[in-house]
Amino acid sequence: MPFRTEPVTVNIGPQHPSTHGVFRLRVTFDGEIIQDLEPVFGYLHRGSEKLAEERTYTQVVTLTDRLDYVASMSNNLAYVLSVEKLAGVQPPERAMYIRVIAAELQRIASHLVATGFLLQDLGALGTPLMYCFREREKILDLFEMLCGARVTFSYMRIGGIFQDAPEEFWPNLRKFLDEMPHNIDDYESLLTGNEILLSRTKDVGVLNAETAIDSSITGPVLRATGVEWDLRKHDPYEIYDRVAFDIPLGTVSDNYDRFILRILEMRQSLSIVEQCVEQISDGPIRTEGVPNLVRPPIGDAYGHVEGPKGELGFYIVSDGGIAPYRLKIRSPSLINLTAMKDMLVGGKLADMIVTLGSIDINMGEVDR
């Protein structure tokens, strides 16, 4: 005689230890199997796009820091690229090299956060999290030498970066580049062979390539499905066409693939930074003749970068004044979230938290 059961709707509420930020999910369960999923967000909305219309172009850089607060340099870079595209300004060589070094170091820092918190959600009681944050501290110390702040940098300006790297930056960067591959080896051996991790993350949260492309997913989530699309190669900006690096691709996009992909991308970022350090030459760091109150010509432009979480784009409409007329942010976390329902229906409660961690969303970006 079959049992008569009733599905239960549970609110994984905005206050929860492991939804990364204030994020709410309405889930309908049948026992432990998920039947339906509905994300509700907007708890962190601060009106960045409207605030940007009241500030000058240089002041908006401070606003863009706070979008994805874990990876500030990439946000700065995306915004500055789009304004430079609109205004027709070309930054000098040394500025571009230092920008790319900052962006790649920031990618490593953001992937460390993603990896650490994914393992924390899996229940490893914070041990891998502490190791990842220990490495992240070293990167933040490097950034402190560069621009005086540790989390919200406001380092890039229209026409270059605002101040050159100090003398003590290069030896410390060298020391970091020498130590980091050993630490990544440590993480790999701590985690990749671990049977418990394998059984928790393999074949869980699978996404296939057509659904991913239909939902406009970008970043590591897309590359884990096997689609080869990386803005640094297919639409190169700055000096990415002068460095050689590989793009790791996954086969089946389950949690394990996404997790390993981030560790492999960290290694590639290290090699990019090494090549930039070899190739960099002296020179000016800011284009001459760009005033502090920039007035780009009337028109619109869209500039994008490959951020650690996906494609981050800024669409700027200018009316010739000192403030943008409209600023629209294409945030990767928001668009990657929409695929959660495809990945999770049919899975279990424990898998939901792990899958959410492996997509790596950041509520500052989702809600803006």
Place this chain on the structure above:
Amino acid sequence: MYGLGIMSGMLITLKNLFRKPFTIQYPEEEIPRASRFRGEEFSWYEERCTGCASCAKFCPLGIIEIITSPGGSDIQEGGSYAIDKFDIDIGRCMFCGLCVEACPYDALFMGSGFEKSKYKRSNLVIPLEELKSSEKRPSTWFRPQLEAKEYNPQRGEDLSWDEVGR
């Protein structure tokens, strides 16, 4: 074989057990900060300031409040205003440093410490007297002339107004 992955993970944890801990025990020890650190106290040199209020105009949040009146002592850059009120509200400041970038006379510098918390929010506004009389340890953020002199505010030396200019 089952168990090998778990074994290697546990050996790494054991290796970390014997490493020196990464903790720095504040307040007995402090992390050495960079010389460009954007700190909380602002260093303001009244001998160099002309009252042009570029910093107030350029602040994204509008927290600097300047009220001036004509007249005042002559300094090397020419005529200047007498400053009646110069308030910086660090309760709402985000320490972005755009005000320092905007100052054409090198009169305003970021500070180098971070221990300025108070018990009441209204006490967080730095008034003119405190800006005049506090110790001046300017951060080298956006001031390449200080870096050329290899000045490090964390070492604890003060600088006077004639040493900080371009």
Place this chain on the structure above:
Amino acid sequence: MGPITEANSFYSSLYEMFTGLKIAGVYIIPEWLAYFLAGFLMVFAIINTVVIITTVATWAERRLIGRFHNRLGPNRWGPFGLFTPVADAIKLLGKEDTRPEGVDSWVFNMAPIVFIVPTLLVFAVIPVGENTYVANLNIGLLFIVAVTTIGTLGMFMGGWASGNRFSLFGAMRAVASLISYEVPMVLSIVGIVLLTGSLSMVDVVEAQTIPFIFLQPLGFFIFFVAASAEMNRSPFDVVEAESEIIAGYHTEYSGMKWGTFQLGEFIAPFGVSAILTTMFLKGWEGPVLPSHLWFFIKVFFFWFILLWIRATLPRLRIDQIMAFAWKILFPLSVLNLFVTALEVLIWENPTITQLWTMAAINWAIALGSLVLLSRAGRSKISTRAVRFGRSEIVHDKSGKVN
């Protein structure tokens, strides 16, 4: 007054002291009262020792997990932070004892007590030193198995009485994993009983000419894993998985009731380590040092290994936990029992060399079954290669793109 006539020196000396008390030449304490007082003092001493060691263990656990994380643990209160448990206790006593609406108050209030008492009861039958025990039950092992099952009832009472969906999830998971892991645990204990010939813990210690860890590797492994799962310790701590169901069965408790749950959680590893030492490592026997110290060292050794595992491994999902119990541990425990029974049948009173041959055979069987299992589950544990996309753009120093 049966047990007192045995060679239990502490107990009998206490008894003698009480019956020998004279005031003005008259014996004042009758026999039944002396019996009761001696027993009470003995139990008082052991329970207080256990609880005080556990509070120090909370401090030690936080410091050691901190060192595993490459950071310091709590070190502010007192020298090296030793007063931290006192600070914790004061904080918990001062908190409001919340009681959400819609709870069944009788069950809600009884659940912490039902949870903590069995963890302490285990220490009644374990010999903590030479001739130092509270009672030498001749069904000691059976007593331990029966008593540890009641703890889970406390968990379920807490989860059900809270009136919270998440707590009920946690409680259900606890009952499911308890039922799954009872069977392999009991079967591995039966292996020890076959080798010893009696269920009493004191006899188990005395029957170990070589420690049973050499003779029963499979039994040790199965008991270790099953006991970790029974006391809901990582990697089996889905019951209180912080990241999924917030805190499981003790979400709605606050103040000292929650403190009681936590104390029970911390006493349990000591109980399990004590059982492991008596059964597998010869208990209190050792060459030079006094027997209590040896016992403590061996208990600390097992406690440290439990802590090390907790600090490293992520947790398993509930269906994986149950699959592990039924599909892997249960057949292994039956195999272990079979092999041990055959060996005891062949060699009735084994000499030392025969014992070592038994040990070698058992170790070979254990490793062989591990290899066979790994072959069978090979698809699950192979790390799938993530392939690389090659970049076609070649690096050129002059800055031109090839």
